[in-house]
Amino acid sequence: MERAYDLVVRGGTVVDGTGQPGFEADVGVKDGRVAAVGRIAGAGAEEIDAKGMVVAPGFVDVHTHYDGQATWDERMQPSSWHGVTTVIMGNCGVGFAPCRPEDHDRLVRLMEGVEDIPFPVLSAGLPWNWESYPDYLDSLARRNFDVDIGSQLPHAALRVYVMGERGANREPATEADIHAMAAIAKRAMEAGALGFSTSRTLNHKTSDGQPTPTLTASEDELTGIAMGLAAAGRGVLQFVSDFADPEAEFDMLQRIVERSGRPLSFSMVQSPRDPEQFRYLLDRLAKAHAKGLPMKAQAASRPVGVLFGFELTLNPFSQHPSYQAIKDLPLDQRVARLSDPAYRARLMAEEVEHVRGFAGTQPRAWDKMFLLGSEPNYEPTPDRTVANIAAQRGLTPEEVALDHMLSNGGRGMLYLPFLNYAWCNLDPAYEMLNHPQVVPGLSDGGAHVGMICDGSFPTTNLVHWTRDRTRGPKVSLEKMIKAQARDTAELVGLYDRGILAPGYRADLNVIDYGRLKLKAPEVAYDLPTGGRRLIQRVEGYAATIVAGQVTYRDGEPTGALPGRLLRGAQTTPAAMAAE
Secondary structure: OOOOEEEEEEEEEEOOOOOOOOEEEEEEEEOOEEEEEEOOOOOEEEEEEOOOOEEEEOEEEOOEOOOOHHHHOOOOOOHHHHOEEEEEEOHHHOOOOOOOHHHHHHHHHHHHHHHOOOHHHHHHHOOOOOOOHHHHHHHHHOOOEOOEEEEEEEHHHHHHHHHOHHHHOOOOOOHHHHHHHHHHHHHHHHHOOOEEEEEEOOOOEOOOOOEOOOOOOOHHHHHHHHHHHHHHOOOEEEEEEOOOOHHHHHHHHHHHHHHHOOOEEEEEOOEOOEOOHHHHHHHHHHHHHHOOOOEEEEEOOOOEEEEEOOOOOOOOOOOOHHHHOOOOOOHHHHHHHHHOHHHHHHHHHOOOOOOOOHHHHHHHOHHHOEEEOOOOOOOOOHHHEHHHHHHHHOOOHHHHHHHHHHHHHHOOEEEEEEEOOOOOOOHHHHHHHOOOOEEEOOOOEOOOOOOOOOOOHHHHHHHHHHHHOOOOOOOOHHHHHHHHHHHHHHHOOEOOOOOOOOOOEOOEEEEOHHHOEEOOOEEEOOOHHHOOEEEOOEEOEEEEEEOOEEEEEOOEEOOOOOEOEOOOOEOOHHHHHHO
16 A cells, blocks of 8 residues: 655654744655645655654755765765755865866865865775766766765866966966856856855965965956856856955955856855954945845854864874874874873973974964863863963973873874864854854865864754853754755755755754764774775764655664755746746
8 A cells, every 4th residue: 555655754843944933743755855744644654753853954065075075985974974965065166077187186186285185095086987077977977875966166177177287377367268167167057067166265275285276366267257157047156265355355256246147155254363354244245135146155153173183184293203203103003102101201302393384383272272072062161272271280281282182092182273263252153153144154074084074063053053052142943954954055056955845855854952962073994095084973863864765863874875966956846846
């Protein structure tokens, strides 16, 4: 006997993604779509008892870097552990298509430098069964995933493809170059790209220290590419910028939107170099919206923080000669040496030659660094810095750091917030997240595998901002779920998801809200060639459902892989029904 529904989620508190108060209801699913929300009499072929739990739309993460992982892996973890059912990759202007064979290594070095994904991992993992961007999408379209995947055309790959060495060296694009890039951008949108991304920040460099090819691209070049999207009649623009001259930079972004008519978003964080700048950008966004311009920002919901440890890319002793001598030993052997009193004394006494850049200064920024425990605190108070703990205990910061990193078998980690924490609190993030033209983003899922672990941002949005925050105001659960589901989906043109209502895509989370808890980051060695990466698990997602199929139960995969490549923007259920 055929059941009325493929799946019924019964008796939960439905927080439907519209922002309205939660209500008790059943959710019925048929053929990958929400079929009914309310009291459902008909039975499901499968049923989930959600009594006492929150039933929410699947989350849409608009800022990830799974461009490589999606070519060799079926599971976009860690994102898919955190209620994410759709990921958007190709951000920050980096990716792997279009690409000529002779430029493979060049794009790998760029991704290695910008997103901290090791060269051997990418070299072994990438199949390179494409050259053009449509070829890349075709390659992805042959694969199945645990989430839906949307892709954006990356500016660095596009620039190098058209301009070769001139593009890599940041030479100005000629009129012919711009015309060629615009034509490729148009074809990419027609093939199914969700948008185009670029980077204008000095933080993005190749692994050999060269700035990203897009750093100094002219307004004419950026406008020309945007007009390629306009010619296709589709696609969004994604920018990351230092906003060194915030007025001039925002003016340029606004002109690009005015000329092309394409929606644009940019990354927004509080920078320690100019802690008040985000407020200027919020004000400019409000004024642009008042003019009817489709401009928004993506904001991080916690500090963008680097992790240091003996399993990771850096630690405070990385430059010490004694540590250099043992850095390639297995972890247990390093722990044994570092625990030896004589070896430890020699390590502490060493004079270290100053190294320029982040690796030389930040791993010893004791007055800004915290100990990351088994229950990570992402809004720590100033009295808990390594420097202050050392003073309280009558120790040196080096001793405190070493002791902590040696804990848990040498897996202890230090946490250095370097963005969104200039005032040692998350009040700036609160202001950003509550601005109507800002959506949560910047998780960088799939990237920074040896230093940053922020793919768990969607869970932070629930745990910290709606439930556990004590150092300032919180956000309602309904508002945050709307932000992480409907608002993010609409940012990139996915109007078929993010809401639990009949006709919408059946992407759902069943959340044991009271039990929801982030675990501490850990290191896994599951990348190609056995490469390491930081991951972060979570407790409390009772079930995650993609296109009507349960993909995870209590954090464990079911084996279902209903996720597919998204080809371009998706219309609302009403528009689909009218077609």
